[in-house]
Amino acid sequence: MSRNSNKKSTSPIHRTIRCHLDASEGVLQKVWEEMTKINTPLIVQLLKSVSEQPEFEANKENGNITKKEITALRKSLTQNTGRAYSSVDSLVTEVYSSWLTLYQKRKNQKERKEYFLNNILKSDVELVEESNCDLQTIRSKAQEILNQPEKVLIQIKNDNKKKTKSRSKISKKNSVKQNSDLKENTDKNIPKTLNGILYEIHRTTQEVITRCAVTYLLKNYNKVSEVEENIKKLEKRRTEKEIQIRRLDKQIQNNRLPNGRDITGEIYNKVFDNLINQVPKDNEEYKEWIHNISKKTSNLPYPIDYLYGDLTWYKNETGQIFVYFNGWSDYHFQICCNQRQRHFFERFLEDHKAFTKNEKGEKKLSGSLFTLRSIQLLWQQGEGKGEPWKVHNVSTTLHL
Numbered sequence: 001m002s003r004n005s006n007k008k009s010t011s012p013i014h015r016t017i018r019c020h021l022d023a024s025e026g027v028l029q030k031v032w033e034e035m036t037k038i039n040t041p042l043i044v045q046l047l048k049s050v051s052e053q054p055e056f057e058a059n060k061e062n063g064n065i066t067k068k069e070i071t072a073l074r075k076s077l078t079q080n081t082g083r084a085y086s087s088v089d090s091l092v093t094e095v096y097s098s099w100l101t102l103y104q105k106r107k108n109q110k111e112r113k114e115y116f117l118n119n120i121l122k123s124d125v126e127l128v129e130e131s132n133c134d135l136q137t138i139r140s141k142a143q144e145i146l147n148q149p150e151k152v153l154i155q156i157k158n159d160n161k162k163k164t165k166s167r168s169k170i171s172k173k174n175s176v177k178q179n180s181d182l183k184e185n186t187d188k189n190i191p192k193t194l195n196g197i198l199y200e201i202h203r204t205t206q207e208v209i210t211r212c213a214v215t216y217l218l219k220n221y222n223k224v225s226e227v228e229e230n231i232k233k234l235e236k237r238r239t240e241k242e243i244q245i246r247r248l249d250k251q252i253q254n255n256r257l258p259n260g261r262d263i264t265g266e267i268y269n270k271v272f273d274n275l276i277n278q279v280p281k282d283n284e285e286y287k288e289w290i291h292n293i294s295k296k297t298s299n300l301p302y303p304i305d306y307l308y309g310d311l312t313w314y315k316n317e318t319g320q321i322f323v324y325f326n327g328w329s330d331y332h333f334q335i336c337c338n339q340r341q342r343h344f345f346e347r348f349l350e351d352h353k354a355f356t357k358n359e360k361g362e363k364k365l366s367g368s369l370f371t372l373r374s375i376q377l378l379w380q381q382g383e384g385k386g387e388p389w390k391v392h393n394v395s396t397t398l399h400l
Helices: 025-051 054-062 067-077 083-122 123-132 135-147 149-167 171-185 195-205 206-219 231-253 266-277 283-292 339-360
Strands: 016-022 306-309 309-316 322-327 328-337 374-381 394-397
Touching: 016 339, 025 067, 025 328, 025 394, 054 083, 067 083, 067 322, 083 206, 083 231, 083 306, 123 206, 135 149, 135 206, 149 171, 149 374, 195 206, 283 374, 322 339
Parallel strands: none
Antiparallel strands: 016 328, 016 394, 306 374, 309 322, 322 328, 374 394
8 A cells, every 4th residue: 555545635536437238129230230331431431531631741741630630521521410420530530640640750760860870970080070170179079068068058059049130130129138038048948868968969059069079979878988989880880770760761651551440341352352363563562462361350330439418318117227329319228237337327317417407407517527528339249140230249438
């Protein structure tokens, strides 16, 4: 037990519970058809359409895509509205945000390694030629920077800003005020690590000797060494960086776009037909076919996300709790849970009654007071034979 366990905590407690939903065979069939023939195909189509837009290259470069963009594209595919369609927008946005994050991560890694290879991994002889100074002078300058790296960076930024201001026509009054705020604004942009500071100096300094001294430090793991340089080790480091860059470049080029779940088997059948009846134009296309036919894909439809206000709760005459979702008022489900979870659903029912009563009254009741925050409706593999809705169970995940 933690020594601080007796302290009162003001942070909210978040929990996730899951329960099965029971309904008649007709309701289950209709819900299955809604999710497999409307919801999931729309997601697959939207995932494909996003990458086909002219602005997608710009999204790749800035590493960001907004839900507003996704929603606008989805509305071009269907004019239907409702929580199910808002869930489609959220899911596709989340998928592409993750994809773009991975793309940016690899891209940034490649750029950093290229910068290190082209600008840092220089021999001592090259640094002497570039700086027009002897090696001892470079080492002395490197030690000077190493003693006070932050001060050196601040001074460089101040000098650069003063030079920029001197080129522009600024009144003396404004110039004095801006110079007084210069150091304060510069301090906020100082990197936190020594490596980060040295790289910032390397990128911003206009003095050749300073740049060469920082190159010397970064190349030698931020240390000043009096030992003679081993050229073979330097060449080995260069080769290793080149291999890493090529590997990252290949990963970026082969980073497959999201294509969605193949619940109908259409993609699998097409690829299988290609393997049997066609000859790939090159090795890359062959690898793509093998990847598509061998990868594991879910045969279940995508889930639908709801908020607490999208559910209607009630009890029947025997005390069993039922729920139905916004847009599906004809599809009523019985809650199937154990006794330990029962009190949660009793609370959801009480919250719903309070919310309904509040809508008819004058006072505004905040949604943050409700226990239930969001819900996810999904199918999972079950036992059964025959039609798909008999082989799978519909369940809901609730976030408290």
